[in-house]
Amino acid sequence: MTLTLRILQAPDGAPEIGARRLDPGAGPVSIGRGPDNDWVLPDPERHVSKLHCRIEAGADGFYLVDLSSNGVYFAAEGRPVGRGNRRALDAGDSFRIGDYRIGVGREPEPQDGPGPGSPHPGGVSAILAGTSDASEPRAARGLGGSADDWLAAVPGGAADAQVVQPYGWRDPPATTLTDLPEADEPFSDFASRSEHVAPIDEALQLAPARTLLPVDWHLGDAAEPTPAGGGAATPDWSGACAALVEGTGLGGLAAGPAPGDRAALVRAGQLLRRLVDVLATVEAVQRKTERDLGLVPPDRAPAGGDAPGDLPGLVADLLTAGTEDAGDRLVARLAGVARDARALGLAVAETADTVGAQILPDAIEDAAREGTRLAVGPLLKAAAWERYATLHGTLAGGEGAAAAEAVLAPLRASYARKI
Structure with a gap:
């Protein structure tokens, strides 16, 4: 087996170094930066020793003997070979000496006969x-x-065609x-x-012709094309997407035409579900506020006639069953929530004005004067103070007082008038 050493990587400024052939019977090959070596590796930085290593042939192949203090590093190993140690060398190995990286290759074995590209000595090509x-x-x-x-x-073998000779x-x-x-x-x-000899098309047995045209070539463009992979054709969702955009009435606001894939419908469904969840949350907050403030009697159902958690089911009924009144019920349901929320806001504003008017200084003084006809001067101030203390205790929820009745009573009355 003959190996070849080639420089795979060299330090900057190093001259070009030719490959080195390793023959089993040629004796050891010394490598280093010294001029007396068989393979000289110039190295001004002195990372390569004068006699760095030696390659010698053994009974079972080549071996590399490390003779340097800097060491020889093989690519597959993280540690150097070590001074005085030797390692087997084979084709495909690569090792590093200083800044040089050297690869080991195998020389092709010589062939006794003609190569694969040369004609056979007795063939027709050789005769020609x-x-x-x-x-x-x-x-x-x-x-x-x-x-x-x-x-x-x-x-022999010059004619490979199967010909029936007449x-x-x-x-x-x-x-x-x-x-x-x-x-x-x-x-x-x-x-x-x-x-009576057979014609030439029967004498020369040729291979049968392959069909190059599809079986439905005569049907024209009316026949639908067969998918390339033989599987089912991808459905076209553009019509469904266009119908969805048409149903929303937002076609004029779209930046382009409706997409034609199923993912677009899935995204639209996810967006619709988020809107339904937001509306259901708004309705739930409105109904809980009404119950906590006692604005709606317990025996009366919420506005709209449906259960509080039935809004997603109402939308699902509209999408799947397609009942005629599902859309009207949904609109009425949301309109009721909007009406009740507006009524609550107006009632809160009216209640704030009513309660605020009771604690104004002039209102307190008028109430004290009406309670005590003869209250003038210091007596009027004392009566006004007592009136203020009573109102403050009621609004602030003093001991033994109904804390919120002074506010809730006018709020309930105002809300009942507005709904």
Whole structure:
């Protein structure tokens, strides 16, 4: 086995170094930066020792002996070989000496016979090229003689086609002008039999023709094309997407045409579910506020006639069942929520004005004067203070007082008038 050492990577400024051949019987090869080595690796930085390593042949291959203090590092190992140690060397290895990276390759074995690209000595290609030993004897022998001798001059395997030879084809060609073939005689056996010879398309057995046209080529463009992979065709969702955009009435706001994939419908459904969840949350907050403040009697159902958590089911009924009144029920449901929320806001504003008017200084003084007709001067101030203390205790929820009744009573009355 013969190996070759080639430089895969060299330090900057290093000259080009040719490959080194390793022959089993050529003796050891020394490598280093010293000029006396068999393979010199120039290294001004002195990362390569004068005698860095030696490659020697053994009974079972080549070995690398590390002779340096800097070490020889193989690519597959993280530690150096070590000074005085040796390691087996084979094709495909790569090792590092200083800043040099060296690869090991195998020399191709010499071939005794012709290469894969060269013609066979007895083949037709060799005869045509003039390199065959059979070309000169064949030319000297000529084409005369019996048919067996004539066919024997052709090298074996020269004709690979399977040809059925008609009658008379084995006869040698004429070699003189006077020697006419039997076919030229008017009543020869060859002339009579040649009329019954099979045509050339039966004599030469060719492979059957393959069908290159599809089976439905005659149907024209009316036939739907078959998918390339043979599987089911991808459905077109553009019509459904366009219908969805048309139903929303937002087609004029769209930046482009409706998409034609199923993912667009899935995204639209997810967006619709988020809107339904937001509306259901708004409705739930409104109804809980009404119950906590006592604005709606417990025996009365919420506005809209449906259960509080039935809004997603109402939308699902509209999408799947497609009942005629599902859309009207949904609109009425949301309109009721909006009406009740507006009524609550107006009632809160009216209640704030009512309660605020009671604690104004002029209102407190008027109430104190009405309660005590003779209250003037210090007596009026004392009566006003008592009136203020009573109102403050009621609003602030003093001990033994109904804390929120002073606010809730006018709020309930105002809300009942507005709904």
